[in-house]
Amino acid sequence: MLTKRLIACFDIISGRVTKAVRFQDNIDVAPADELAEAMYTAGIDELFFYDITASSEKRSIDIETVRKVAKRVFIPFAVGGGIRDARDMYTALKAGAEKVSIDSMAVRNPAIITDGAKAFGSQCVVLSTQAKKTGRTPSGYEVFIDGARVATGLDVIEWIRQGQDLGAGEICLNSIDNDGTLSGYDLALMRLAEAAVTLPLIASGGAGLPEHLAALFTDTQAQAAIISSMLYSPRMERNYSVRELKEYLTRGNIHIRPHA
Amino acid sequence: MIRIIDYKAGNAPSVLHAITHLGYAAEYAHTSADLADAAHIILPGVGSARATMDSLGEMDLLRALEDRVLREKIPFLGICVGLQILFERSEEENTACLGWLGGRVARFNAARVPQMGWNEVCFVRDAPFSADGDFFYFVNSYHAIPEDASDIWGEADYNGRFTAAIHRDNLYATQFHIEKSGKAGLALLRGFLETGRGQC
Numbered sequence: 001m002l003t004k005r006l007i008a009c010f011d012i013i014s015g016r017v018t019k020a021v022r023f024q025d026n027i028d029v030a031p032a033d034e035l036a037e038a039m040y041t042a043g044i045d046e047l048f049f050y051d052i053t054a055s056s057e058k059r060s061i062d063i064e065t066v067r068k069v070a071k072r073v074f075i076p077f078a079v080g081g082g083i084r085d086a087r088d089m090y091t092a093l094k095a096g097a098e099k100v101s102i103d104s105m106a107v108r109n110p111a112i113i114t115d116g117a118k119a120f121g122s123q124c125v126v127l128s129t130q131a132k133k134t135g136r137t138p139s140g141y142e143v144f145i146d147g148a149r150v151a152t153g154l155d156v157i158e159w160i161r162q163g164q165d166l167g168a169g170e171i172c173l174n175s176i177d178n179d180g181t182l183s184g185y186d187l188a189l190m191r192l193a194e195a196a197v198t199l200p201l202i203a204s205g206g207a208g209l210p211e212h213l214a215a216l217f218t219d220t221q222a223q224a225a226i227i228s229s230m231l232y233s234p235r236m237e238r239n240y241s242v243r244e245l246k247e248y249l250t251r252g253n254i255h256i257r258p259h260a
Numbered sequence: 261m262i263r264i265i266d267y268k269a270g271n272a273p274s275v276l277h278a279i280t281h282l283g284y285a286a287e288y289a290h291t292s293a294d295l296a297d298a299a300h301i302i303l304p305g306v307g308s309a310r311a312t313m314d315s316l317g318e319m320d321l322l323r324a325l326e327d328r329v330l331r332e333k334i335p336f337l338g339i340c341v342g343l344q345i346l347f348e349r350s351e352e353e354n355t356a357c358l359g360w361l362g363g364r365v366a367r368f369n370a371a372r373v374p375q376m377g378w379n380e381v382c383f384v385r386d387a388p389f390s391a392d393g394d395f396f397y398f399v400n401s402y403h404a405i406p407e408d409a410s411d412i413w414g415e416a417d418y419n420g421r422f423t424a425a426i427h428r429d430n431l432y433a434t435q436f437h438i439e440k441s442g443k444a445g446l447a448l449l450r451g452f453l454e455t456g457r458g459q460c
Binding site for chain 2: 001002003004005040043045070071072074075076093094095096098119120121122123169170198199200221223224257258
């Protein structure tokens with residue numbers, strides 16, 4: 001039986017992992033490849049890296065960091081930030097990433113989803129979307145881009161349905177409202193999404209306690225959960241190990257790959 | 261020499277990284293001449309059965325592959341779509357495949373396709389080497405249905421049992437990504453790289 005996945009997510013600036021709250025106030029944590037290897041050894045299921053300044057600095061993704069990680073980590077990992085076209089995707093995949101995540105660029109140029117899927121297969125293309133409850137769209141959730149700063153007027157549910165049709169292989173939904181609050185995932189958002197698409201869904205934004213993971217996997221069909229702060233943020237009162245989280249979920253009868 | 265067939269897409273780099281990490285030297289193969297010195301051949305999958313078959317054709321590798329693998333019987337490992345194309349036909353874009361093994365490839369009958377993530381594999385028969393763990397990373401919408409059940413090495417469950425690994429003579433193949441399946445995958449990969457060593 002397929003297990004639920006825990007995905008450690010890292011925001012990267014100049015090869016180092018940083019931690020922000022609501023897209024602001026980044027503080028430095030550790031070199032990306034070191035933290036990635038530590039999480040891999042501890043039994044995390046997958047890793048996501050976002051080069052968070054690539055887009056605003058109008059440059060391609062930090063490929064040297066991708067290459068370093070690929071040499072130390074033997075589980076799937078996705079990279080995002082600064083992916084503008086199929087050539088950028090190829091560069092990231094060639095450096096050893098399993099998947100690329102596209103977000104603002106996909107909204108600006110939806111054809112990039114199809115281009116990537118055709119060239120490398122849908123499984124390589126993660127459509128990541130920043131969702132905020134604004135009440136201005138049919139589902140109530142609106143797509144934001146550019147570091148969650150710019151409203152697009154697009155309906156989140158309509159957009160991910162379109163993303164699926166265009167060839168995305170997986171959908172990662174981040175709740176801007178819950179991001180950084182440590183108050184749990186936006187379960188209502190995930191339920192709307194699971195009814196609209198058949199692709200695997202990744203929930204992001206809000207995880208602060210093991211209970212939040214259990215609620216996500218029990219109450220929604222999300223197949224994977226993004227966690228970051230609770231694993232390694234120096235701002236947290238305490239961090240949780242992968243082992244603790246996996247043991248907790250296993251006790252709750254949630255089917256998960258055992259920790260290392 | 262360990263040779264990894266490298267198309268201009270696909271996961272050949274990840275396979276190379278994993279092999280290097282295990283302490284072996286490997287090189288990509290782009291032409292049939294590159295396969296001449298191969299002691300092990302690894303065929304990662306790319307995109308779809310059709311794309312993989314087309315790439316092998318465009319690279320003019322089909323004949324050299326058959327010579328080395330079917331006639332000279334050097335150890336061969338197919339990964340993901342690299343498992344599927346060993347069979348006669350894939351439902352995916354109705355593609356004619358290598359036909360090295362009898363059987364076909366069908367789409368999953370499940371609510372959410374592709375299957376993406378870690379699944380538990382049950383190795384149903386002995387092989388010269390085995391895994392150090394049961395969970396492996398899968399990304400697939402299609403699965404192989406061998407004619408001869410004795411070709412099935414491992415099975416997993418995704419809305420029903422499906423073929424997760426294949427073994428017959430010098431042919432090995434995993435539907436999961438052996439290079440991205442953590443320590444369990446690396447142990448299996450090491451087992452493959454050790455097969456046939458010292459026998460020539």
